[in-house]
Amino acid sequence: TYKAVLFDLDGVLADSAREHYAAWKRLADELGLAFDEQKNERLKGVSRMASLDILLEDAPRPYSDAEKHALATRKNGYYQAIIQKVTPDALLPGARQALEACKALGLKTALASASRNAPLLIDRLGIGPLMDFIADAGAAKQSKPAPDIFLMAAKGVAVPPERCLALDDAAAGVLSAKAAGCYVVGVGDADILAAANAIIPDIAAFDPKSYLD
Ligand code: BG6
Ligand code: MG
Numbered sequence: 001t002y003k004a005v006l007f008d009l010d011g012v013l014a015d016s017a018r019e020h021y022a023a024w025k026r027l028a029d030e031l032g033l034a035f036d037e038q039k040n041e042r043l044k045g046v047s048r049m050a051s052l053d054i055l056l057e058d059a060p061r062p063y064s065d066a067e068k069h070a071l072a073t074r075k076n077g078y079y080q081a082i083i084q085k086v087t088p089d090a091l092l093p094g095a096r097q098a099l100e101a102c103k104a105l106g107l108k109t110a111l112a113s114a115s116r117n118a119p120l121l122i123d124r125l126g127i128g129p130l131m132d133f134i135a136d137a138g139a140a141k142q143s144k145p146a147p148d149i150f151l152m153a154a155k156g157v158a159v160p161p162e163r164c165l166a167l168d169d170a171a172a173g174v175l176s177a178k179a180a181g182c183y184v185v186g187v188g189d190a191d192i193l194a195a196a197n198a199i200i201p202d203i204a205a206f207d208p209k210s211y212l213d
Helices: 016-031 037-043 048-055 065-083 095-104 118-125 148-156 171-180
Strands: 004-007 108-111 164-168 183-187 198-200
Touching: 004 148, 016 037, 016 048, 016 065, 037 048, 048 065, 065 118, 095 108, 108 148, 148 164, 148 171, 164 171, 171 183
Parallel strands: 004 108, 004 164, 164 183, 183 198
Antiparallel strands: none
């Protein structure tokens, strides 16, 4: 049976996927590049630099590494300005209850977010005490859809990946957790998350007990 639950953050526990989008959109507007919610779907779960590459793929000119570094830093500044002001109200409905339900069942909880801002955001959301381990996105060799971050999260709570449930709202995240060997619960749209083992519409629908035997 399952011994741990590995959570994605942006779009699963918090509505921060919207804040990432707002920050990228501001940058795209400043650069005069087209960017919308549909294109943003490809950025979900994807690292900062890989996201920037997608944003720039239709740009009329190439950008140097130094320019790209500056643009990524600019986007991160916009994002951090937003999350500095975040309070526990930004938790999605049912997120805290889901973590509490895991703890009540004796399950380990870990964060497997691609975001280097995850520790700051977890702190602002006030759910640090409900997390046994936060995997360090900056230490992952490869970002989602590679399995690294979910493997690190499983290791952090000393549970084999096959004994972990994983929750993610992004196609790249579902593939990452799948590749790690977890049982993957996609949170959101079944068409986008087709590779998941199970789908729930949102975190409020997550009942960890129903996966245990
Ligand atoms: C993921 C988000 O959780 O983190 C992505 O879904 C984001 O949108 C990625 O790009 C990296 O975040 P950060 O905070 O390290 O730029
Ligand atoms: Mg996500």
